[in-house]
Amino acid sequence: MNSIHPDKNGFYGEFGGAFIPEMLYPNIHELQEQYLGIINTTEFQQEFQSLLKDYVGRPTPLFYSKNLSAEFGAHIYLKREDLNHTGAHKINNTIGQILLAKRLHKKRIIAETGAGQHGVATATACALAGIDCTIFMGEIDIQRQMPNVERMKLLGAKVIPATSGSKTLKDATNEAIREWINNPVDTHYIIGSVVGPHPYPDLVARFQSVISQEIKQQLLEKTGDENPDYIIACIGGGSNAIGAFYHFIDNGKTKLIAVEAGGEGINSGKTAATIALGKKGIIHGSKTYLIQTEDGQIIEPHSISAGLDYPGIGPIHAYLHDTGKATVVNITDKEALEAAFYLSRKDGIIPALESAHALAYLKKMKFKSDDVVIVNLSGRGDKDMSTYQKFMNYEH
Amino acid sequence: MSTRIQQLFSKKKGKILSIYFTAGYPTLNDTLTIIQNLADAGVDLIEIGFPFSDPLADGPVIQQSSQKAIENGMTLKLLFEQLKNIRQQTNIPIILMGYLNPVLQFGIQNFVEKCVVVGIDGVIIPDLPVDYYEAHFKNLFKNNKLANILLITPETNSDRVQMIDALSDGFIYMVSSNSITGSENNLAHQSDYFDRINQLNLTNPTLIGFGIHDKHTFESACKNSSGAIIGSAFVKHLATYGTSRKTIFDFVKVFK
Numbered sequence: 001m002n003s004i005h006p007d008k009n010g011f012y013g014e015f016g017g018a019f020i021p022e023m024l025y026p027n028i029h030e031l032q033e034q035y036l037g038i039i040n041t042t043e044f045q046q047e048f049q050s051l052l053k054d055y056v057g058r059p060t061p062l063f064y065s066k067n068l069s070a071e072f073g074a075h076i077y078l079k080r081e082d083l084n085h086t087g088a089h090k091i092n093n094t095i096g097q098i099l100l101a102k103r104l105h106k107k108r109i110i111a112e113t114g115a116g117q118h119g120v121a122t123a124t125a126c127a128l129a130g131i132d133c134t135i136f137m138g139e140i141d142i143q144r145q146m147p148n149v150e151r152m153k154l155l156g157a158k159v160i161p162a163t164s165g166s167k168t169l170k171d172a173t174n175e176a177i178r179e180w181i182n183n184p185v186d187t188h189y190i191i192g193s194v195v196g197p198h199p200y201p202d203l204v205a206r207f208q209s210v211i212s213q214e215i216k217q218q219l220l221e222k223t224g225d226e227n228p229d230y231i232i233a234c235i236g237g238g239s240n241a242i243g244a245f246y247h248f249i250d251n252g253k254t255k256l257i258a259v260e261a262g263g264e265g266i267n268s269g270k271t272a273a274t275i276a277l278g279k280k281g282i283i284h285g286s287k288t289y290l291i292q293t294e295d296g297q298i299i300e301p302h303s304i305s306a307g308l309d310y311p312g313i314g315p316i317h318a319y320l321h322d323t324g325k326a327t328v329v330n331i332t333d334k335e336a337l338e339a340a341f342y343l344s345r346k347d348g349i350i351p352a353l354e355s356a357h358a359l360a361y362l363k364k365m366k367f368k369s370d371d372v373v374i375v376n377l378s379g380r381g382d383k384d385m386s387t388y389q390k391f392m393n394y395e396h
Numbered sequence: 397m398s399t400r401i402q403q404l405f406s407k408k409k410g411k412i413l414s415i416y417f418t419a420g421y422p423t424l425n426d427t428l429t430i431i432q433n434l435a436d437a438g439v440d441l442i443e444i445g446f447p448f449s450d451p452l453a454d455g456p457v458i459q460q461s462s463q464k465a466i467e468n469g470m471t472l473k474l475l476f477e478q479l480k481n482i483r484q485q486t487n488i489p490i491i492l493m494g495y496l497n498p499v500l501q502f503g504i505q506n507f508v509e510k511c512v513v514v515g516i517d518g519v520i521i522p523d524l525p526v527d528y529y530e531a532h533f534k535n536l537f538k539n540n541k542l543a544n545i546l547l548i549t550p551e552t553n554s555d556r557v558q559m560i561d562a563l564s565d566g567f568i569y570m571v572s573s574n575s576i577t578g579s580e581n582n583l584a585h586q587s588d589y590f591d592r593i594n595q596l597n598l599t600n601p602t603l604i605g606f607g608i609h610d611k612h613t614f615e616s617a618c619k620n621s622s623g624a625i626i627g628s629a630f631v632k633h634l635a636t637y638g639t640s641r642k643t644i645f646d647f648v649k650v651f652k
Binding site: 009018020021022026164165170177182183184185280281282284285290292296297 | 447448449450452453455456459463466471472473495496497498499500501502522523524525526527528546547548549551552553556571574575576579
């Protein structure tokens with residue numbers, strides 16, 4: 001089975017590592033030393049798999065979209081991560097990490113969130129496990145994703161606005177890391193994407209890899225071949241993308257396409273397209289590509305989608321990009337909105353704005369009629385209703 | 397190694413006062429004025445922060461000064477330009493402090509060479525991990541006689557403290573508590589930690605930083621180490637009272 005693992009220091013090629021201040025060393029070191037030993041036990045896997053099945057609602061369906069297939073001239077399947085409990089793929093990781101945190105005897109969870117999907121998924125896992133939960137969320141994201149803020153509160157989490165910098169995901173992550181520095185002993189930090197210091201990228205990738213594991217099995221049942229021609233996924237930090245890619249990397253057939261948030265266009269100055277514009281550097285403890293000035297200051301990104309509004313990209317994806325194992329492209333705010341409307345009306349599925357970026361790329365592809373294409377529909381669009389309403393009013 | 401730092405610690409055995417400020421703050425060209433006033437006021441060691449947009453180990457005061465400094469136009473390139481004649485002005489030991497990404501974009505080789513040319517004695521890069529430094533940068537630093545000041549915290553176990561001591565030159569930055577900068581914790585709660593470190597009989601002296609903000613906290617730090625580092629409290633003072641000789645003297649004399 002193909003998959004991807006970092007070296008012992010957490011590097012994928014030259015990317016990754018753990019560039020953390022000494023204050024975080026004991027926590028990160030503990031995780032590095034223990035995560036594989038814990039998550040690879042039969043006992044852990046049994047509890048994890050059982051929760052994924054009975055609590056999260058996995059496996060999620062692989063839906064053959066006749067309408068999209070007819071429109072784009074290929075066999076198009078949607079991996080319905082939007083049908084997970086809490087409405088996105090994020091819960092695959094938070095369930096895994098909460099089980100890990102319990103085994104590390106942590107009493108308290110902190111997390112960052114952009115669109116609020118990871119925050120809701122973390123608050124949900126914490127409620128289930130009976131662990132105290134604090135979520136950091138950028139002030140701007142709080143305004144544009146209010147339903148998720150209310151959900152987190154209903155689930156018993158404390159939501160703390162991040163008021164520094166661009167007041168979005170990057171700054172929520174900074175605040176969560178600072179909170180961890182202030183509370184290193186009893187607190188576990190559940191990072192929501194394949195970003196941050198080693199072992200987080202690998203840890204999160206392993207928990208999300210269930211997506212591609214299921215795709216393989218489902219596709220085999222439906223087509224007789226477990227490997228599709230294409231997998232398309234949106235990418236901010238890259239957790240749903242790595243989940244969908246994981247077991248298809250280097251299989252000699254499947255083309256992996258990661259769709260970044262182009263914002264208002266990659267030359268507009270208002271974008272989150274990291275691979276298109278980024279240079280190598282360090283962000284949130286990891287060496288990767290990031291959007292930055294010549295002097296190494298991180299540039300505040302822009303995307304209509306709060307979940308993709310991040311100036312970096314997971315080190316795994318930097319590596320996949322540099323080695324040509326994946327192709328990274330970008331889609332603008334407007335194209336994503338159009339795709340969200342299209343899927344809503346065409347197939348009766350309202351996608352999250354993040355996932356709409358992946359869908360929007362279908363239009364730009366040239367398929368052969370027998371190509372099998374998987375689009376990872378990472379989340380549902382309920383949280384984006386206010387943005388969609390604004391756009392509808394503008395359109396009509 | 398870095399003679400100015402070593403000379404300081406060999407001639408002064410306690411109550412060493414080190415002050416941090418962010419280059420480019422409150423205004424872009426305050427750097428030399430602040431250095432001169434601090435040196436004249438009798439400070440022992442100066443730490444100049446070069447700003448980063450996302451300073452993970454810093455509290456709100458240094459975050460805001462960094463953000464303002466970046467808006468003002470401060471860069472590493474400009475800072476080295478401002479400091480190019482600093483050794484004609486003062487002989488006080490000077491340390492640069494900042495995060496790894498701006499250093500990497502500047503180029504690590506270039507950064508170390510520029511430090512040596514202008515007469516910087518050491519650097520503190522909080523998010524440069526000890527093992528990475530040892531594997532990739534140590535020889536460069538040693539060959540250029542530039543001190544890399546490393547941090548320890550209450551959670552750093554004694555074996556690791558000794559490993560850090562062996563890699564250090566100049567002094568060890570003893571972070572007072574589990575916190576980001578500017579958290580005003582009570583140092584009295586940390587006596588077990590300070591005693592544990594002092595019983596290790598380290599080769600390098602220690603300075604205590606994070607949360608040192610008044611005479612009381614400075615003195616309790618000095619009881620447990622060779623001295624203390626004051627950052628956020630001074631940056632806050634500059635924000636309120638400006639950079640004049642009088643206001644800086646007023647700030648420093650509290651600790652003398």
